[in-house]
Amino acid sequence: MTDITAQAIRFIEQTTYGDLSDEALAIGRRCMVDTAGLYLAGSREKSVRILIADALAQGGRKDAPLPGNGPTRVPAPLAARVWGTAGHAHDWDDTQVSNDPAHVYGLLTHPSVPPLTAALIVASQRGEVDGRELMLAFQVGFEVECKIAEWMKPRHYRRGHHTSGTVGTFGAAAAAAKLLGLSGGKLAHALGLAASLAAGIRVNFGTMTKPLHVGRACENGVTAAFLAAQGFEADPSALDGQWGFFSVMGEGFDADKAACGFSGPLTIVEPGVSIKPYPSGILTHQSMDAMLQLVTEHDLKAEEVERIRFFAGKNIIEPIRYPIAKDHLQAKFSMPALLAMILLCRRASHHEFEDHFVAGQAMQDLQARTDVINDPGIDAAGYDKIRSRIEVTTKDGRILVQWADERYRGGPSKPISDAGLDDKFRMCAEGVIGTRAQEELLTLVRNVDHGGNIDRLVALISGEE
Template identity: 65%
Template structure:
């Protein structure tokens, strides 16, 4: 915990002020392009969700200054904060956006953020509001927000998540604020006031996991980060050291920072490079993916048909079982947090993508029947191994009496130790946008994202994913 005075707000502000394109490591740029392409697909897929359509309709009704494109509404434009709310929610609507990595064995996975969507969303809408922002300028702002967001998340005590806060909603606000502030050129007191407002705006609690409000946390983080930066540019004030001290963000919401980590500083090593970021193969919580891959391996290796399954017992620790909390999923949002639904999906469909995560699919007889054959158990032996890795074991019994066992690979596909290839990231984009963008448009977006730092106008990123919904 923090036992000595810290100056995290000042460090964050100086980093945002000083970072330039030439400061970005080559690997950070390469990973950043992958993260941006991944998010482009998620924005398009999310804009087709009923929850996001409601936000689009709400933004249309509110109207206002035409700052930035409203995702899923063709070429319609709305004020930057509103555009950020909708775009950010779309980016997290499927819970398919990338995840921060940590090597701290005490760092519960849920504490880590979905780091790309808040700062990228803020950068995209702010760039459109300003105009004439280059792709390099957008990349710098995105990387600044990504780094600030991840370091705050890494340094905070895990109690933040244990208390019930949703880090992507809370800490994501700082990432969005940093990105917007960088593009607006805030410095000195203005920048510190923007971070102070972000500290008060940050919100999101875990009781809303499995509902429409969970992705709205990320939309609000993007919206609030942009709002904080815009208000600070007008001269609105806040505490200039709001991350620090007895009443600061970290102390109030997490019990403080970890002293031993504070010497890392911002940007000395970029988090996007080390320990890295994972691009998710499935639209569900990242701590379910190893088990989903294990289930898929078990049924494909042994050629087990759904009608052959008598029962499945899933053994895991509380690090999986506590947040993945729905025993039986009754809609696609609950399915993202239901081990029974996720394992059933791999048995019934042998895949888990946008088309499998629909209410119709989850409520189908085959999925409901399979879920009810799955039992989830807390395993004391696995629990005793600790939470540094995600561990689980699946035992499947067939009607003819066979018992098949599969342990999950402790590495996870998409993470730094088993990353998706560039082609796999592009294929994920195509899967996300299948039926929403034609093949030519898909090719255009992939090429634009991969050449983002060569763009004369970063607004092209937003224009190339414009759809009418």
């Protein structure tokens, strides 16, 4: 018998704002800035517009607004579905870091969208939530989500589960439960409901359904907390035992890690969180940086390239699986598409991830001239880092070689500056809200737990200027 569910309950019940270190708070604000921008960028995605139309058609209680859609309100779970999908729509949201070599890099979760979405939606529905309450709920959900992802055996992801959808449900449920003041049996039932509602499989990577996994995690986490608050019951120790979440979904957990407990230390501080420089799978970023370095150092033009050869291990090649991307969703999981994008544009923001560009002749031609090669030597070096190299053969006979930097740009060892993060936020907000609203929202989020007006923050993301 184990007591992980009981540990989670004690952590959620007992953690206060005063328990959060200055470093945890500073990183939390950065994660919130990043996620706020992604809600705005995602609100214009076709998948999210479909979900918005569906939520409006269903109608119901006027709990919370929708991102980039004005003041119209819908029931909290439906709002959470839309906000969560928007936050993950570009695959640009932050990622959990692990120092455990057993975790193939990239197997963990995108931690911020589920708890922040749940906290914002419950705050909007409840009204008059203090910024410190919001930050606390976010941090509690973030920690519960990350520790479950870290403690679970890597088999969970290898079997095809999408952790951000499955484990993200617990992050959303914990954050919502904290703001709703759940404790004891009701809190246990919320986690039990989350365990049965958790879902998402990797077959849908490269489709609209991948970001919906995170949207459903937010929706289901909020639903679990609301139902538990009304007396709906579930198994009170659903993380534990033969039929518990760890056993069924991950074939067990690491007992030594679990013995350290939640907050020992908070994951947001150690080993930390990565903020993504590109809107694509995290396993692609070092290679994209390497291509950018090669292109800029040699002032390389697409018309000069005869062939591109990309060498990597199975940890990149298996999930980044599209040999030639036909649309922008497949491009997020296609090394030929991503390398071609860097070569053609010398950048890769959400503005480049458009179907007409990915399907265009220039992108299709370069992808067809790119070989993805499994390198046994890179496999033998292990999967604790993202390792790859690029070889470009030019039409005049040169062979240009660039290894990827194993330090992740955006990760704790090579973080994006606050100014760089603000630039990413503004890029995401461009075309969704005006410049004045962007600056007001950025200031509100950066001061969220120092008197920030949560109602105004939500209104700005929903486009109520």
